[in-house]
Amino acid sequence: MSEDLRRAIGAITEPQLVRTLEELGFLGAVEDRDGLNVELVLPVVEWPNRAWLEDEIADVAPGARVSVRAMTDDERLELRNFLRGNMTAEPGPGHHHDTATPKFLDKLAKTRVLGISSGKGGVGKSSVTVNLAIALAQAGHQVGILDADVYGFSLPKMLGADHDPIVLGDTVIPTLAHGVRCISMGYFVPDEQPVIWRGPMLHKAIEQLVTEAWWDEPDFLLIDMPPGTGDVALTLSEILPRVEMYVVTTPQPAAQRVAQRSAYAARALKLSVRGVIENMSWFVGDDGQRYEIFGAGGGAKLANDLGIPLLGQIPLDPRLRSGGDLGDPVVVYEPESDVAHAFTELAATIQRQGPARVYRQELKLV
Ligand SMILES: Nc1ncnc2c1ncn2[C@@H]1O[C@H](COP(=O)(O)OP(=O)(O)O)[C@@H](O)[C@H]1O
Ligand SMILES: [Mg+2]
Structure with missing residues (x-):
């Protein structure tokens, strides 16, 4: 049950970054504990689309309780690497990843x-x-x-x-x-x-x-x-x-x-x-x-x-x-x-x- 919901919530596309919550690492724990609890993990708690994301989750999982926490430094770094990964062209031999052009x-x-x-x-x-x-x-x-x-x-x-x-x-x-x-x-x-x-x-x-x-x-x-x-x-x-x-x-x-x-x-x-x-x-x-x-x-x-x-x-x-x-x-x-x-x-x-x-x-x- 919560696995299916997890997949459905993870498939929501974040409007700013046009990637799914799953890909972005925005979806934390999804647990069935006195009802469904969904944890949103955002780069900063005041992420611009936070309210929109909460509404989307409510549509997919009516009645779910959504809690929000900010990413840890490691999680933010991982997100940064993921985004830069798809912003940079194939790095040439001997080229450091980050020096490739967008x-x-x-x-x-x-x-x-x-x-x-x-x-x-x-x-x-x-x-x-x-x-x-x-x-x-x-x-x-x-x-x-x-x-x-x-x-x-x-x-x-x-x-x-x-x-x-x-x-x-x-x-x-x-x-x-x-x-x-x-x-x-x-x-x-x-x-x-x-x-x-x-x-x-x-x-x-x-x-x-x-x-x-x-x-x-x-x-x-x-x-x-x-x-x-x-x-x-x-x-x-x-x-x-x-x-x-x-x-x-x-x-x-x-x-x-x-x-x-x-x-x-x-x-x-x-x-x-x-x-x-x-x-x-x-x-x-x-x-x-x-x-x-x-x-x-x-x-x-x-x-x-x-x-x-x-x-x-x-x-x-x-x-x-x-x-x-x-x-x-x-x-x-x-x-x-x-x-x-x-x-x-x-x-x-x-x-x-x-x-x-x-x-x-x-x-x-x-
Ligand atoms: N077609 C238009 N009709 C009415 N006001 C306009 C029109 N185009 C520009 N303006 C107004 O003229 C002023 C200058 O426009 P702006 O876009 O800032 O020019 P620029 O970037 O070339 O300096 C602004 O106050 C803008 O709202
Ligand atoms: Mg101008």
Whole structure:
């Protein structure tokens, strides 16, 4: 009896780590003693999905008493090794296990890395990143966001994942909200403290967030890039050579010119610039009319100048702003709005477009 229940409870999938309780070592003793007693063994007692797991167990074993204890140091180490085991590629001969690169960085990995960039701040790059990521997750994909905009870490708040990630030794477990994993440098930098990033320090920090966070093998990893043409694009071109760049711009010509400069800088680094996303394209008034508050045509012109497609136009909607401020993303809370539909369509377009063809040095014939 309790063996069957043990199997059934052990088969529950933990949402954050997408592995079963049994695999993760989250299931302790299951005993029939004055009724069923189930012991949950979590990395920390305040594990984010604790209540959810307790509910799931209650569904599988109605009336069971669930007790929770924190893992011992040894158990946490075992979990860390298990997670790193499936995050690292086959170690080569003579290579220490931990020096292998994360699986998703492998040339043949399924992960598409989307760098979301803009020429200047305030065009809605972070808003686009968050809502696009959720739209991709809603379409059934595994999605992560890396907040690399070191000049303003706004993503955790916009996504509603404003709590600290859990750290297992040297492995950081991204936060999870609306089906999207998130890692931000903001999690590791005190709020009040302005950080002056020097090139090498920034490079190291981003490299660590990419390689030491447990990303699993997501279908999409979106990167919120700092505005402009700077160091981060260079860093990414080294760490994530397969990154596909997407440029966010607004409809007015001034924004379009700075966006163009950042696209050229990306191309100079041999990054593949895949498309333009125009944000704040128009506002629909109570009268049902479209008002082009920031002008028109900037996205199409930029796309044309760069010889790449304009992939989507996102309308202005105050609910997008308030959703961002409150951590209630508009694609989740206003799924029937035009702005949410624009993100769903954008996600579908990017999926249809498929990964960039990578030009491989070793295939060169001359
Ligand atoms: N389509 C939109 N409709 C309404 N407000 C928007 C829209 N896009 C962005 N905003 C708002 O504009 C501000 C800047 O957006 P943000 O995503 O932070 O830009 P960036 O990351 O490029 O600096 C935020 O307050 C955001 O809520
Ligand atoms: Mg931003």
